[in-house]
Amino acid sequence: MTGSTEHSTTPAACCDGSADRPPAAPRFWTVDEHRADVLAAVGPLPVIELQLLDAQGCRLEEDVVADGDLPPFDNSSMDGYAVRTADTEGATDTYPSVLTVVGDIAAGAGELPKVGPGQAARIMTGAPLPPGAQAVAPVEWTDGGTGTGLAAAAMTAPVADEEVRVLRPVAEGAHIRRRGSDVAAGTTVLTAGTRLGPTQLGLLAAVGRATVKVRPRPRVVVLSTGSELVQPGEPVGPGQIADSNSFTLTAAAQEAGAIAYRVGAVPDDADRLRAVLEDQLGRADLIVTSGGVSVGAYDVVKEVFESFGGGARGGAANVEFRKLRMQPGKPQGFGRIGGAAGVPLLALPGNPVSAYISFELFVRPVIRTMLGAADVHRPVVRALCPSALRSPAGRRQFLRGSYSAADGTVEPVGGADSHLVGALARANCLITVPEDTTELPAGSEVDVVLLES
Ligand SMILES: Nc1nc2c(c(=O)[nH]1)N[C@H]1C(S)=C(S)[C@@H](COP(=O)(O)OP(=O)(O)OC[C@H]3O[C@@H](n4cnc5c(N)ncnc54)[C@H](O)[C@@H]3O)O[C@H]1N2
Numbered sequence: 001m002t003g004s005t006e007h008s009t010t011p012a013a014c015c016d017g018s019a020d021r022p023p024a025a026p027r028f029w030t031v032d033e034h035r036a037d038v039l040a041a042v043g044p045l046p047v048i049e050l051q052l053l054d055a056q057g058c059r060l061e062e063d064v065v066a067d068g069d070l071p072p073f074d075n076s077s078m079d080g081y082a083v084r085t086a087d088t089e090g091a092t093d094t095y096p097s098v099l100t101v102v103g104d105i106a107a108g109a110g111e112l113p114k115v116g117p118g119q120a121a122r123i124m125t126g127a128p129l130p131p132g133a134q135a136v137a138p139v140e141w142t143d144g145g146t147g148t149g150l151a152a153a154a155m156t157a158p159v160a161d162e163e164v165r166v167l168r169p170v171a172e173g174a175h176i177r178r179r180g181s182d183v184a185a186g187t188t189v190l191t192a193g194t195r196l197g198p199t200q201l202g203l204l205a206a207v208g209r210a211t212v213k214v215r216p217r218p219r220v221v222v223l224s225t226g227s228e229l230v231q232p233g234e235p236v237g238p239g240q241i242a243d244s245n246s247f248t249l250t251a252a253a254q255e256a257g258a259i260a261y262r263v264g265a266v267p268d269d270a271d272r273l274r275a276v277l278e279d280q281l282g283r284a285d286l287i288v289t290s291g292g293v294s295v296g297a298y299d300v301v302k303e304v305f306e307s308f309g310g311g312a313r314g315g316a317a318n319v320e321f322r323k324l325r326m327q328p329g330k331p332q333g334f335g336r337i338g339g340a341a342g343v344p345l346l347a348l349p350g351n352p353v354s355a356y357i358s359f360e361l362f363v364r365p366v367i368r369t370m371l372g373a374a375d376v377h378r379p380v381v382r383a384l385c386p387s388a389l390r391s392p393a394g395r396r397q398f399l400r401g402s403y404s405a406a407d408g409t410v411e412p413v414g415g416a417d418s419h420l421v422g423a424l425a426r427a428n429c430l431i432t433v434p435e436d437t438t439e440l441p442a443g444s445e446v447d448v449v450l451l452e453s
């Protein structure tokens with residue numbers, strides 16, 4: 001997954017006199033170049049067969065055909081009496097049809113009484129229509145077998161050999177749900193490519209499917225690095241801060257469709273970090289870390305990833321660290337670690353806003369790609385920004401913003417710094433200022449990445 005050698009930042013200095021020249025300026029990658037490289041290194045996960053609830057949110061990878069009809073048999077849509085229509089012709093409150101009740105049919109009943117002329121069967125919602133009956137009179141259209149002749153409000157307990165008075169005519173087919181009226185046997189009920197939400201999973205269960213072929217949700221392991229980090233709720237000592245990144249990134253991974261595991265914070269200790277990574281490799285389709293990718297003296301992350309090896313290159317280091325023309329989110333690492341094929345890894349910068357924006361731009365599309373999702377990227381819209389904006393030269397800036405779909409405007413929320421988690425939580429979009437733009441006058445049109453979709 002490491003970039004090709006054309007991306008090498010340190011040209012060889014040997015016998016061509018280059019040692020006398022000043023060192024070449026480090027290469028910077030654009031956001032688009034980096035995202036293209038990252039996405040080129042991953043693909044949809046292999047199709048597997050999952051239990052229905054494990055397939056929630058997944059892309060269906062087969063056409064599903066109903067083996068049988070839905071409903072599987074004619075059944076009543078009301079609690080009432082199954083009747084023959086001819087017996088109810090002309091029935092009124094004053095001159096009701098008096099019918100002999102020959103049985104009681106609950107939902108799930110297997111044996112059904114036959115309804116002959118002058119007869120009716122008590123029937124519950126969902127119960128099979130008995131032979132001979134052509135319609136159902138809801139209990140409210142009858143006296144409910146009370147013998148009073150007054151319209152009943154509800155079914156009473158069954159009474160042997162009772163009579164029921166039907167107070168109005170019942171048309172053929174009334175209150176009957178016909179076999180196959182929902183789904184006919186042989187119908188394709190869901191096609192490959194459908195995203196499985198609650199109603200699709202319910203339909204699969206209804207047609208009798210216990211398992212289904214899908215692209216699974218990627219399992220994403222999220223860990224933070226940094227000896228200054230404490231878990232929320234723990235006492236915060238001098239110089240310490242709460243680990244917020246692992247929560248933001250785990251929640252974001254889940255929202256993107258992954259099964260995310262929050263490992264929490266690992267201190268800047270190479271052995272500890274290596275041990276945690278080795279431990280996590282077995283359950284990860286993707287590893288996301290935050291912190292330690294810049295140039296700090298205690299950043300053991302690079303050292304560990306570089307020593308880890310794995311991926312197509314076997315034992316060789318296969319994680320590359322880059323600087324991007326981007327603010328925030330300049331330092332980034334990506335590659336594969338461990339195992340024969342290696343597990344993809346994205347190492348994000350530690351600053352909380354940098355980590356989140358890096359997730360949105362690089363990790364989320366990876367997760368969506370692994371899922372086989374049609375919409376890999378967040379939607380981008382044009383919006384009018386009433387405020388003037390400033391941006392560093394040569395870097396694509398992602399300002400946190402508040403976008404109003406109602407009037408198509410966007411306002412920055414908070415400043416551009418990468419520690420501003422308070423403002424980040426109030427934003428619903430990212431305002432993009434291109435690399436070659438340092439100032440935008442009030443009223444300019446800007447690209448806006450929508451974060452809520
Ligand atoms: N001399 C230079 N210094 C820095 C550069 C540079 O190019 N030259 N780049 C800056 C930029 S840009 C960024 S972004 C950061 C990235 O640094 P690291 O990825 O090494 O991150 P850390 O040093 O570990 O942490 C940075 C910052 O974020 C806080 N942090 C880290 N993890 C968490 C967490 N899980 N939850 C909350 N906050 C976290 C950490 O305490 C630091 O304040 O480097 C700049 N420096």
Ligand code: MOO
Nearest residue numbers: 328329330354418
């Ligand atoms: O680029 Mo860093 O990610 O500005 O804070």
